[in-house]
Every structure is written in C-alpha cells, then in structure tokens.
Amino acid sequence: MPVFWLVLIVGAMALIGYGLGRARALKSAGGDSRVLHSLPSFYGANVALSALVPALGLVLVWLIAQPLVINASISGDIPQSAIPESSTLSLVMSDVRRVADGLDLAVSQGVLSADAAKTLSADGTIRDTLGAVGVALGSDVTPEILSAAQTYRTMNAAGSWMLTALVLALAFGGFVFAMSRTKAEFRARNVVESGIRVLLVAAASIAILTTLGIVLSLIFNTIEFFKLYPASEFFTSLTWAPSFGGGSELGILPLLWGTLYISIIALLVAVPIGLFAAIYLSEYASPAVRGVAKPLIEILAGIPTIVYGLFALLTVGPLLLQVFGDEGLGWMQAGTAVMTAGLVMGVMLIPFVSSLSDDIINAVPQAMRDGSYGLGATKSETIRQVILPAALPGIVGAILLAASRAIGETMIVVLGAGAAARLSMNPFDAMTTVTAKIVSQLTGDADFASPEALVAFALGMTLFVITLGLNIFALYIVRKYREQYE
C-alpha cells in the first residue's frame, strides 16, 4: 500500500479515536465531566496520539532503513565479475535500481504483466521494453543485473507489505490500549503532556540530525577530495585553474579573496545605509511615515537574488562601465566586476540590516530614552550615547548575520562579478567567489569522483567553517556586551 494511504488511514484512526476516547471517558463518568481526572478532550487526544505517534514513527524509521538494508543485502550478492572494468559497485547498484524501477513502471503502465516482469530473461529486449516506458538504459542488461533487480523488486514489495501490516497493527494496538485505559480516574492530561513532549523532542532531533548528516557528508567528501589533491596545495596555491583532463590547480585563495572583497564592499554599502535607515525609522519617523517606509524597505528583502543578479548584469554593470570604463576613467574592462556585484549585494543586504536593527533598537526600553531626554539630551545624543550602546550587541549580531549572507550569496556573484578567479586589488576587475565556483564545478558533465568535482565539497566545507566562525564570534560579542550592560 502506498505510504500516503497508510498515513491517511492512521490519521483517520486517530480522528475516530479522538471522538471515541472522549465519548468513552464521558460515559465512564456518567456524563459528568467534573468527575473526570482531566478534561474530556485529553482522553480523546490520548487515544489519538497513541494510535498516531508510534505508527508514524515506525513509518519514518522504516522508510529510512528499508533502502539501506536492501541495498546492503543486494550489493553483497553482486559478484565481483559482474562489475565492468571501468565501473564501480555503486554505479552497478544504480543500474540495478534503474532496471527495477523501470520494471515497476512497465508493470504499472501495462506494458508488462506482473508475471512477465518476474520471469523476464536477460536478452536484448529488456532495454527496448524499458525504453518504451521512458527509462533509458546506457547498456544492455546483464543477467546478473537483472537477477539483482528482480531480488530488489521482491524485497521492496515484501518490505512494503510488512510495513503496511506492522503500521496498521501498531496503530490499532495503540488505539485499543489507550481505549482500554480510558476511565474516569485515568490521568489523561499528564499522559498527553508527556506525549506532546515526545513529539517536540522528535521534531528537534530531526532538525539536528539532518544538519549533522549534511555536515558529515561535507566532511567525508572533503576527506575524499584531500586524498586526491593535497590539502596544502588547496589552501596555499595562488591559482585556480581546474581542467577536467587532469593536472588542475585548485587553490582556494583567489576564490576566498573574491568572496571577501565582494562581501566587504557589500557590507560597506549595507551597514551604514541599513543602520541609518533603521535609526530614522525607529526614532525620527512619524507613525505614518514608518507605516509606509518599513514595508517598502522590506519589499527589497522579498526580491529573489536572481533578480538582483539581472540588475547587476544589465543595469549596474553597464552604468559603472560608462564612468570607470575605457571611455571614462579607464579602470574597468567589463561590466562584470567586484564593484558591480558588491554594490548590488549591498543593496540586497540593506533591508536585512535595517529590519534587524530596527527591531533591536525598538527593543531598547522607552525608559532609557526618557532618562536621557529628562537630562536634557537631544535626540541624536540620546541615540549615540544611550540607544546605540544598549543595542550594540544586537546590531553587531545583525551585521555578522548579514556578513554570513554576503559570503554565501551566489546568484549575484555569478551574474555580476564574472567568472575569472584572480587575485587583484582593483575593485573594478572581474573576480569570482567560492560559491560561484562551487556551482561551476558541479554543473555540466562532471565525474563526481574526480578532484575537480569533489573540490566543491572542500570549498563548501571552508565556507561552512567561515560562516560558523562568524556566527560563533557574533555570539561571543553579544555575550560579552551583555555581561557588561545588564
């Protein structure tokens, strides 16, 4: 049974359980809800949760575990001889999965009957049959792959049946168990409380585990890359010259320099403008002005970065070229440059800085302002000497967050800064950043086992470490000032 239906059935069971549990509790109290230990809805919720949570938990675990188990068991069965010279086990496995999925598809479209799919023999017709349902295979199917694919299909089908049976049994069991406990003196409220706690813990763990998974995959692939390419080269080489034929030079420094340079220009634009805008909005603007201006600024934050990228490429670049290009000052060769990307990225970050700072400034208690005005201070004195110091930790945090975004930004750089990895001080030169290069290393026909593709993970890891460092630094600053001020 498809998982969707399974979940739906369990959900319906929970819904019915809610009504029945409630009714039963009321009945056991003779219709007088004051006799019950908890409100009737808690008894209903208890039944619903008992049916729902364990069953859905099982679905989740099963969906993650099943492919792992089946893959492991089948790849153990594939003989070494079935792996062609230039291929690997994982490539063969992906062929197996494709064949199996293709067969499933063929059966569901009626091209093959279920029995025929089981008894196919490995002749040349399979490739055509599967091609007809839209699954293109690179080569003919060998008997080993076919038999592995058949095993894969049977195991999958069995797993799916097992899942359905177990989940329904579990949901029903939970339902019956909770119903049997539904009596007037049963402490449903406490049980529901701990049930909700379990749900929340589960949600938090999923968030944490996914992050952990991403970080681990980054780390393993980075290690893989450093096996193929020396780390010392990666971190110290001043040239970035990947070539897919081999003999690439993959030094991160030019990319890091580009990232830093563009981010610094972006922050130089965004921080003063954003901060001043926030100060104006929170301290000077009348409610009417504020009501119009704040949403307007926040609209900037809703513009997709690709649009900013277009803006950089088509408007800002040519504009800068007119002034600083060959016809003007002669510093700029082309529209794509660090300056172009930096300016546009700065504009993108303005609402980010201003709306965060605005919130932070507004959080400074009115009593602080009153105290300062009461001593005869002017508005700007109050802002400079009382409000900004009090809001400083938060503002620094906002700026560091903006910096993280600038460092991670991709689209504006791809379109606005050019693609040349270069170490130069001239802000009107084209340069490129770490993120832009991650994109270009992974797009196209990359062989994911080559250093030229794996370098993307090392780049990503480096970016991750930098952003993490920035965030930790932001936290440190906030803590430090907090101690001093509160």
Added chain:
Amino acid sequence: MYDAPNREMKVDQKTTKISARGVQVYYGDTHAIKDVDVDIEDRTVTAFIGPSGCGKSTFLRCLNRMNDTIDVCRVKGEIKLDGEDIYDKRVDPVQLRAKVGMVFQKPNPFPKSIYDNVAYGPRIHGLARDKADLDEIVERALRRGAIWNEVKDRLDAPGTGLSGGQQQRLCIARAVATEPEVLLMDEPCSALDPIATAQVEELIDELRESYSVVIVTHSMQQAARVSQKTAFFHLGNLVEFGETGQIFTNPQDSRTESYITGRIG
C-alpha cells in the same frame, strides 16, 4: 521621625518658579488632567499626593515636556517657567529639560558604568572643565544621592548591576549632577529602605536652599516631612493646593480629608 506634620517652615517671600494655568492633558480620548492651576515656588518643596492613577506623574511630566515623547498625549493650557511659556514654539524642550530635571518613577539607569551614568548630563552640557572637575562633579552628585559610600570602589561597574534602591539613588545622583533649577521627583523613595529614604529627604531639604523641588509621593508622612506646599490630585482634578501644614491639619475639601486619613485611595 514619623511624627505628626509640623516642622513649620519659615516661608519667606518666594517668587513663583513655575505657574500652570488651565492645564488639560489627554491620552487619546482619556482626559487625564482636568483644568489644573498650580504655582510652584522657587526654593520650595512641593508635594503631589493622591490615589494611584489620579494623574500625578502625568502632570509632573508636563512640567518638563516629557509628555512630548508620548505620541497619543496632548497638553493644553499654559505652563510658565520664570514667566516664559514652556509650550511656546520657540522654546527648545531640550534646553528646558536641562533646567527642569527629572527622577522617574521606575529607576532607569543607562547600560553604562556608574561613573558614566552620573557624568552623562555634565558631559552633554559641558559642565566640567577637565577630567578632575568631572570626577569632582560625579563624586558630589553621588554623595548627594546618598550612594557614594556604596559605589565609590566600583565606579566602573555597570549601573544596571545595582540593586533597585541603589539604582533609584543613582538616578537621583544623575539628575542632580546637571544642576537643574527645578527637580521633579516621581516617587523617588518608593524602592528605598528607611535609612536611604532619610538620606534622600535630607538631600531634598538641602536642594531646597537653591532649587525648587516637586516630589510625588504616596507616603503622607514623607509629604508632611519634606514639603512646604502640598497639592492633592483626585481623578485628574487638583482638589486642593496649599501650605502643607494646613492641608494635613485642616483640609478644606472632604476628599482631601478622606485621603489623608486613609479612607479613599
């Protein structure tokens, strides 16, 4: 110490420092102060008393235009400081507040060091010639605020780290440091123990020699001890205003009498 209102002050010829006529205050649609006339004399302590929510703080805040910072608040009528209308367009509220200082109902030290808190006003108004001068001003203010002994060893510590009562005295010191001509104090002793209260009252008495002081208080005894004039507010009206001794011994209005004897409020 808590004896009956007496301490007959020799009230000699005093000039009027602040005179308010027909003052009305609205918070949006709420009419918080209704047609109040008061004369605050120079070198005098004037006490505002009255039940909670009757508008004492609101009226106090009119006197240095702190109500300007509240969007919904409108003030009508005439308030004159030394004969000049403070709500006149030409008057700079910033200048006014330097002359009419304020201690707020809730202590609100800045998130700065104790020293910087007190030095804030003098620095803004350029009252100190040099660092030594500033040090002296700060020390004097802290002594007058009756907090010097507690903080003299930790002037660099944050003002927000003090206890509630210490913060209140720090705020008093901060207000005194700018040498205002009028000091408005909104329940300055609400968070203080009897000893600190006595010290603050001593300060008020001392300030009276050169300034005029307006104090809001919920303590009848305090009003009787420190003030020469008392104003009784009730539901936004100024019910009675006169010599402290007379208000406490021989009130004219029955509401005043009920309040000071503890029957309303």
